[in-house]
Amino acid sequence: xxxxxxxxxxxxxxxxxxxxxxxxxxxxxxxxxxxxxxxxxxxxxxxxxxxxxxxxxxxxxxxxxxxxxxxxxxxxxxxxxxxxxxxxxxxxxxxxxxxxx
Amino acid sequence: xxxxxxxxxxxxxxxxxxxxxxxxxxxxxxxxxxxxxxxxxxxxxxxxxxxxxxxxxxxxxxxxxxxxxxxxxxxxxxxxxxxxxxxxxxxxxxxxxxxxxxxxxxxxxxxxxxxxxxxxxxxxxxxxxxxxxxxxxxxxxxxxxxxxxxxxxxxxxxxxxxxxxxxxxxxxxxxxxxxxxxxxxxxxxxxxxxxxxxxxxxxxxxxxxxxxxxxxxxxxxxxxxxxxxxxxxxxxxxxxxxxxxxxxxxxxxxxxxxxxxxxxxxxxxxxxxxxxxxxxxxxxxxxxxxxxxxxxxxxxxxxxxxxxxxxxxxxxxxxxxxxxxxxxxxxxxxxxxxxxxxxxxxxxxxxxxxxxxxxxxxxxxxxxxxxxxxxxxxxxxxxxxxxxxxxxxxxxxxxxxxxxxxxxxxxxxxxxxxxxxxxxxxxxxxxxxxxxxxxxxxxxxxxxxxxxxxxxxxxx
Amino acid sequence: xxxxxxxxxxxxxxxxxxxxxxxxxxxxxxxxxxxxxxxxxxxxxxxxxxxxxxxxxxxxxxxxxxxxxxxxxxxxxxxxxxxxxxxxxxxxxxxxxxxxxxxxxxxxxxxxxxxxxxxxxxxxxxxxxxxxxxxxxxxxxxxxxxxxxxxxxxxxxxxxxxxxxxxxxxxxxxxxxxxxxxxxxxxxxxxxxxxxxxxxxxxxxxxxxxxxxxxxxxxxxxxxxxxxxxxxxxxxxxxxxxxxxxxxxxxxxxxxxxxxxxxxxxxxxxxxxxxxxxxxxxxxxxxxxxxxxxxxxxxxxxxxxxxxxxxxxxxxxxxxxxxxxxxxxxxxxxxxxxxxxxxxxxxxxxxxxxxxxxxxxxxxxxxxxxxxxxxxx
Numbered sequence: 001x002x003x004x005x006x007x008x009x010x011x012x013x014x015x016x017x018x019x020x021x022x023x024x025x026x027x028x029x030x031x032x033x034x035x036x037x038x039x040x041x042x043x044x045x046x047x048x049x050x051x052x053x054x055x056x057x058x059x060x061x062x063x064x065x066x067x068x069x070x071x072x073x074x075x076x077x078x079x080x081x082x083x084x085x086x087x088x089x090x091x092x093x094x095x096x097x098x099x100x101x
Numbered sequence: 102x103x104x105x106x107x108x109x110x111x112x113x114x115x116x117x118x119x120x121x122x123x124x125x126x127x128x129x130x131x132x133x134x135x136x137x138x139x140x141x142x143x144x145x146x147x148x149x150x151x152x153x154x155x156x157x158x159x160x161x162x163x164x165x166x167x168x169x170x171x172x173x174x175x176x177x178x179x180x181x182x183x184x185x186x187x188x189x190x191x192x193x194x195x196x197x198x199x200x201x202x203x204x205x206x207x208x209x210x211x212x213x214x215x216x217x218x219x220x221x222x223x224x225x226x227x228x229x230x231x232x233x234x235x236x237x238x239x240x241x242x243x244x245x246x247x248x249x250x251x252x253x254x255x256x257x258x259x260x261x262x263x264x265x266x267x268x269x270x271x272x273x274x275x276x277x278x279x280x281x282x283x284x285x286x287x288x289x290x291x292x293x294x295x296x297x298x299x300x301x302x303x304x305x306x307x308x309x310x311x312x313x314x315x316x317x318x319x320x321x322x323x324x325x326x327x328x329x330x331x332x333x334x335x336x337x338x339x340x341x342x343x344x345x346x347x348x349x350x351x352x353x354x355x356x357x358x359x360x361x362x363x364x365x366x367x368x369x370x371x372x373x374x375x376x377x378x379x380x381x382x383x384x385x386x387x388x389x390x391x392x393x394x395x396x397x398x399x400x401x402x403x404x405x406x407x408x409x410x411x412x413x414x415x416x417x418x419x420x421x422x423x424x425x426x427x428x429x430x431x432x433x434x435x436x437x438x439x440x441x442x443x444x445x446x447x448x449x450x451x452x453x454x455x456x457x458x459x460x461x462x463x464x465x466x467x468x469x470x471x472x473x474x475x476x477x478x479x480x481x482x483x484x485x486x487x488x489x490x491x492x493x494x495x496x497x498x499x500x501x502x503x504x505x506x507x508x509x510x511x512x513x514x515x516x517x518x519x520x521x522x523x524x525x526x527x528x529x530x531x532x533x534x535x536x537x538x539x540x541x542x543x544x545x546x547x548x549x550x551x552x553x554x555x556x557x558x559x560x561x
Numbered sequence: 562x563x564x565x566x567x568x569x570x571x572x573x574x575x576x577x578x579x580x581x582x583x584x585x586x587x588x589x590x591x592x593x594x595x596x597x598x599x600x601x602x603x604x605x606x607x608x609x610x611x612x613x614x615x616x617x618x619x620x621x622x623x624x625x626x627x628x629x630x631x632x633x634x635x636x637x638x639x640x641x642x643x644x645x646x647x648x649x650x651x652x653x654x655x656x657x658x659x660x661x662x663x664x665x666x667x668x669x670x671x672x673x674x675x676x677x678x679x680x681x682x683x684x685x686x687x688x689x690x691x692x693x694x695x696x697x698x699x700x701x702x703x704x705x706x707x708x709x710x711x712x713x714x715x716x717x718x719x720x721x722x723x724x725x726x727x728x729x730x731x732x733x734x735x736x737x738x739x740x741x742x743x744x745x746x747x748x749x750x751x752x753x754x755x756x757x758x759x760x761x762x763x764x765x766x767x768x769x770x771x772x773x774x775x776x777x778x779x780x781x782x783x784x785x786x787x788x789x790x791x792x793x794x795x796x797x798x799x800x801x802x803x804x805x806x807x808x809x810x811x812x813x814x815x816x817x818x819x820x821x822x823x824x825x826x827x828x829x830x831x832x833x834x835x836x837x838x839x840x841x842x843x844x845x846x847x848x849x850x851x852x853x854x855x856x857x858x859x860x861x862x863x864x865x866x867x868x869x870x871x872x873x874x875x876x877x878x879x880x881x882x883x884x885x886x887x888x889x890x891x892x893x894x895x896x897x898x899x900x901x902x903x904x905x906x907x908x909x910x911x912x913x914x915x916x917x918x919x920x921x922x923x924x925x926x927x928x929x930x931x932x933x934x935x936x937x938x
Contacts (some may be wrong), residue, residue, distance in 0.1 A: 001333045003229060005354075009273040014150045031148035036246045043334050046474035049793040049817055050480035054333055056231030058477070058516070060245075061142060062135060062240035063219040063364070065511035066477060066548060068344045068792070074858035076549065076792075080241075083137075083148070145727065190839050197839050204843070479816075492642075493716045495729070500600055503607070503712040511792055512863050543839065547792060547860035551845040 002043025005056050006036060019088040028084045035060070035067055035079035038090065043081055045069060046092050105210035105429050108133060108196065110188050110367060113141020114401025114411045115213035115418030115477065117173045122422035127429060130236070133186040133198060133368065139173045141217055141403075142237065143307035143411045145172060155406060157479040158244055160269070161305050165411070189544035191371040194398075197543075202552050211398050211425050214368050214386075215418055216363040216405035221383070222519045223466045224359075225437055226473045227329030232354045236262040239356035240269065244362065251277040251354025255338040257281035257326055258357040259459045261410075264309035266356060267318065277318045278352040281340055281361075283462045286322035295454025302412070303451050316392065325465070329355050359461050362519065363405050372396050377534035381408045382461040383519065383539045391438060392421035393428075413448050416441050466523035475524070476517040478510020490528045497537030498522045511547055514539040564730075564753060568592045570913060571747050571757035573735050573771055575599075576606035577899070579763035579890050580729070581906020584640070586913060587725035594757075595719075595727060596749055598734030598767075599833070602715025605765050605894065606902060608867035610788060610810060610822050611711045612801055613900045614651045615676055616703035617667060619876060621924035622901070623674040628920055629904030630705060636714075636903075640721040644714040649812070650799040651706030652681070654852060655699045660805035662781065664701040671703075678703045691795055692855045708801055708812050711899055718906070738774055740885055759913050761889045763905075766830070766870040768878065768892025775885040778932030779893065780873055785866035786896055787826040789839035791859040793817030802852060806854070809848035811856075819856050821849050826866040837864035845912035870928075871895040879905060879925035883933060889913065890927055 014029040021038055028037035035057050038045055043055035045067050057067035060080045067079040072089035107123060109116045112134035121131045131514040132139075138146040144166040147153060155163040175184070183200060189196040196207045234242070238260060242248045243266075267280045282289075296303040305534050313320055323343030325407035330337035330349065339349045360381070369375070374395035378385045385407050392400045402421040403414035409418040420441045423434035469475060471484025479492065479496045489495075489505035498521060501507065507521050508514025514521065518539045526536040570586050572579045575597025586593045601607070613633055615626045637643050655661035660683075666679035681689065682699040690700075719729050730749070731764040738747040738760060749754040762771040769781035798813040811821035826838030842864050850857040872878065872893040882888035889912055891905050898905070902922070911918045 002231070003353075004510075005334070006242065006246075006248040006250060007252055007275070009243070009247055009249050009275065010150050010153065011147075031150045031246075036242075036248055040248065048229070048480055050187075052229065052474060052480045054231050055477075057230060057234070058229075058238060059220060059235050060241040061219060063548070064477070064516050068511070068860075070545075070858075074102060074381065075551070076858060078547075081136075091796060113863075192836070192839050195839075206839075307571045493713065493720055496600070504716065509863070513863065542863045542865055543837070543842070544861060544864070547862045549860050550791070550846045550850060551857050554850060 004041055005039040005043050008040060017084060017086045019084055019086065019090060021090045022092055033080055033082045034069060034077060034082045034084050034088070034090060035086040038069070038079060038092065044092070106131065106208060107211045107213070107425060108207060108209040108214060109213045111141070111215035111217055111405065112139035112173070112182070113134070113215060113217050113403060113414065114144060114169060115405070115414040117169055117214070117424035118415040118418035119213055119215060119402060120176060120180050122173055122419050123425065125178055126426055129181060131181040133182065133188055134179060134184050135187050136408065137185050139182070139184065140166070140170060144169050144243065147245055151247065153247070155558055158398060176257070187546055187548070188367055189546060190549050191367055199548055202549070204552055211400070211429065212371070212536055213400045213402060213421050213425065214365070214405055215403045216364040216367060218363050218404035218408060219515060220358040221360050221362040221461070221519055222358055222516060223462070224469055224473055224475050224517065225326045225465070226470060227335070229474050229477050230329050230331050230335050231333065232331065232335030233329050234354070234356050236266050236356050236358035237361070240266045243269055243273060250356060251352065252276060253278045253352045254354045254356060255279055255281065255350055255352040257283070257324065257338070257340070257358050258359050259283045259462055260358045260360045261455055261459055262358060263307060264306070264313055267290070268309050268313055271313065271316050271318060272416055278338070278350050279319055279321060280313060281321045281324040281326070282319070283324055283326070283465065284322065284458065285343065288460065289322065289458055292454045292458035296458060299451025299454060303454070326357070333393065360459060361404065361408055363364065363408060365405055366513070366545040368394060368399070368401060369541040370543060370545065371399050373399060375538060378407065380456050382463065383408070386469070391424035392417060393424055409448065409452050410536060413445060413452070417443050463523050466520035467527045469520060469524065475521060476507040476510060478512050479506045481507050486521065486524060487528060490525060495525070496529070498525050498539060499540055501525050502539060508539050513540055513541060513545070566594055566753065566755040568755060568757040570596050570743060570759045570761060571755055572596065572761045573738070574763035574765055574767070574892070575601035575715070575719060575729065576763055576765055577602070577715040577718055577902025578605065578659060578905035578909065579761065580715055580722050581728065582761055582909040583722035583727040584718055584725050585907060587722055587727035589910070589914060591913070593727040594755065595729045595776060596733050596735050597729070597731050600731045601719035601729065602712070604867040604871035606715040607711050608788070608865055609711045609786065610812070611708050611820060611899065612645060612651065612706070612810065613709050614703070614706045614810065615900065616651045616653055616671070616678055616701065616706055617803065617899070620670055621694060621876060622921065623671065623676065625904050625920050626902055626909070627676065628907070629901050632705070632903040632907070633709070638746055640717045642713065642717045644717055645710035646707060647709070648707040649677050649800050650702055650704045651803060652700050652702050653801065654686050654693070654804045656695045656804065657698065661699045663764060663805050664699070666827065668701050676703065677705070690800070692853060694850070694852050694854045695885040696851055703798070705750045706801060715902070732748035735771070735795070738771065739886065740775065745887065754896065759887045759889070761891070761909055761913070763891045763909070765892055766868045767871050768890065772882070772890055772927070775882055775888055775928055776933050777882050777884055777890065779878055779927060779930050781870040781893055783828055783830055783868050784871045784896070785828040785868055786822055786825040787824045787837040787845060787864070787866055788820070788822040789837060789842055789845065789861050789864040791819040791856060792862050794819060794856070794859055797855070798853065804852060809845055809852060811853060819853070819859065823847060823848050828866070828868045830868070834841065834857065835866040835868050837866045869894065869896055877925050879908065880922045880926045880927065883928055
């Protein structure tokens with residue numbers, strides 16, 4: 001696991017929210033995007049579908065579409081334009097086999 | 102006469118000013134904005150609960166930003182403001198709008214696109230490595246999230262954002278590993294008179310350079326990017342200096358960009374005619390002097406119409422709103438339009454100087470190495486793109502896309518499109534303006550299938 | 562670049578069939594030119610679903626379709642590219658007993674043509690295809706069916722035809738064609754004057770217009786199948802999926818994108834534009850989750866369409882003109898011509914070279930529409 005990618009430079013007195021990233025409970029701050037919540041903990045957001053490695057977002061303004069992550073309920077969210085919320089269960093790894101019917 | 106439905110797409114400087122002018126004249130426009138909060142990109146608001154002052158967030162532009170936000174908030178019920186609304190299609194006189202997971206069809210009589218812009222980039226080796234971001238993205242991280250993209254950051258490219266974002270990072274206490282401009286120093290010097298003639302705005306731009314120097318941050322001219330180094334994360338930036346010697350600077354993040362490009366996908370779906378704009382080296386929607394597109398009832402303003410910055414965006418927003426007023430049988434707008442035209446004329450010289458000081462280095466696109474990823478959505482390398490061109494002989498960029506998958510992914514070529522067109526133009530031996538323009542296809546951004554399950558109709 | 566051309570064969574239309582015909586005729590040493598108003602494969606041949614399917618066809622089409630299926634295996638030798646063809650199989654679904662009866666009837670009849678179609682029901686259906694929605698009660702599988710990338714197949718044939726010596730003119734629509742004692746006289750929008758002994762009309766949705774120049778009447782409706790594609794998903798659905806009635810169909814590419822369609826979008830023949838149509842797009846998204854609930858978590862990233870000619874009986878016109886010797890027609894494939902294209906090209910070449918085809922073509926005769934127009938001047 002690489003070092004956290006983002007570094008907070010202020011605004012750290014916001015209320016704490018709790019979510020899970022790939023099953024790991026983590027704390028974030030109210031007002032964090034999912035991208036911030038993940039990248040202040042990790043070095044990457046997701047794996048490219050085509051085997052060329054990890055990605056960590058790019059444009060941060062909802063244009064490049066390179067920061068899609070999943071929730072436990074299979075919803076897909078663009079991490080740079082979605083605010084993190086209490087109790088979210090975010091999945092960043094490759095999607096697994098066939099869902100149970 | 103039936104009151105007309107006017108819809109504004111985008112709540113940045115252009116859309117806000119247009120809404121203000123329409124509201125002043127008794128028209129209550131629908132304002133659709135994809136962002137959760139108004140302001141656009143450059144005057145993007147921080148989320149609720151953040152406490153930094155306007156001065157800290159917007160620097161020289163603090164008063165302007167505050168005025169814009171205050172004016173928009175004061176509109177209150179005089180506009181029908183719908184944030185978080187993705188407009189994903191235009192068909193006839195209807196918009197498809199996805200908001201909070203629910204789709205809605207909105208009919209319009211007049212439609213103003215104030216859809217803004219995004220960073221323009223040229224792929225370079227390593228650009229998909231975690232830690233490489235656009236200049237605008239690096240700025241969003243800082244302003245919107247109070248985060249830096251790394252601890253020691255390289256900034257490079259050719260963009261007015263380059264010295265600005267580097268300075269903002271330095272001011273936030275982040276180590277700036279270096280600022281690398283691809284434009285040769287002589288081009289900067291040649292543009293200097295125009296910048297100086299541009300009054301305070303031009304001087305502000307120059308002051309960024311001075312302030313970087315005061316902080317001991319070196320501003321390199323005439324570099325050529327070689328690679329973002331690192332496997333799972335960025336560890337360095339390799340570049341050629343103006344003399345052609347290769348260097349490597351240690352860093353853990355890179356922000357780069359070559360100006361910005363208009364977000365015109367919706368206008369494309371609406372059938373608006375386009376033209377290649379040589380000054381900004383990109384396609385733009387054709388408009389008349391007051392923002393009318395080639396399609397009756399559809400108008401454009403701001404950076405979505407032509408890249409010119411926030412001040413001009415507000416003026417063109419007002420101009421388009423007055424054109425709408427005139428076209429809907431309102432009072433004569435001639436005097437107001439002349440005033441706007443005079444103000445815009447004052448900006449024109451500076452804009453031209455900025456375009457000259459930060460030109461688009463098209464040669465870097467043509468020289469992208471074969472093993473470098475060109476389309477990051479589909480992970481197609483430049484060599485694969487060139488091979489598809491050689492094998493099947495596309496004569497314009499949409500054909501090249503069909504053959505290669507470049508531009509076929511989630512972003513629809515927003516990111517790789519400019520570079521792909523340069524490469525194709527080179528292979529065809531033609532100017533890039535004759536390589537065509539990637540056409541937009543609905544939806545202009547991904548739409549969740551789940552959002553369309555509850556609607557009435559023929560469920561399977 | 563314009564001028565005069567004197568040819569053995571002129572071809573109007575740059576779809577797969579036209580390009581394949583050009584390829585075969587050029588290889589036999591004939592002088593051939595093809596005229597395409599846009600670019601090769603820019604309409605039905607190039608922007609369709611990409612299904613290479615025999616299952617579910619009208620039995621009248623099966624001999625032609627069987628012949629084409631053999632060619633799909635040989636694409637690399639024929640055009641230098643496999644067109645991303647893969648024999649993934651095509652699974653056709655029934656959502657009630659009546660639909661299952663339709664599938665069974667086809668499976669039984671197909672055996673007479675040597676086409677193997679398996680019935681799959683009950684536990685095996687769920688075991689083999691766990692991603693199917695609960696409303697599916699049974700299916701038939703044709704393992705030899707498959708999928709290919711339509712964006713590169715017709716252009717691949719076009720490039721092969723060029724290499725074989727055919728001239729392929731893109732962005733050059735034919736303005737008009739007539740026939741006199743000297744053969745066909747063809748004038749293009751670029752002002753080029755062409756004479757040819759034989760004229761092949763493979764003009765797709767414009768086929769009836771070309772036929773009309775010679776008094777051959779065919780009622781053709783230009784339609785635009787509504788297509789869309791999702792973001793890449795884990796590769797699970799390794800078989801093409803369709804339903805009785807055809808209101809939705811889907812396939813997943815090995816890259817992960819689910820391509821699906823259903824219903825008709827809209828087009829404007831004047832400007833030659835077509836769209837998937839937002840109403841159909843939204844309806845097809847709902848139908849998709851009926852057969853593949855799993856795809857409900859995905860996003861659609863792109864929609865598209867093209868313009869295709871549909872006949873009243875959904876069978877193509879393929880064969881000689883009623884009115885004009887030396888004129889051959891092949892159009893009106895009614896939304897299922899992609900699989901047939903390679904064989905149609907061979908058949909057209911046979912007809913030019915020998916005057917007959919080894920494949921039965923009687924059901925595709927233009928005479929079935931009964932009309933002869935007063936030939937236009």
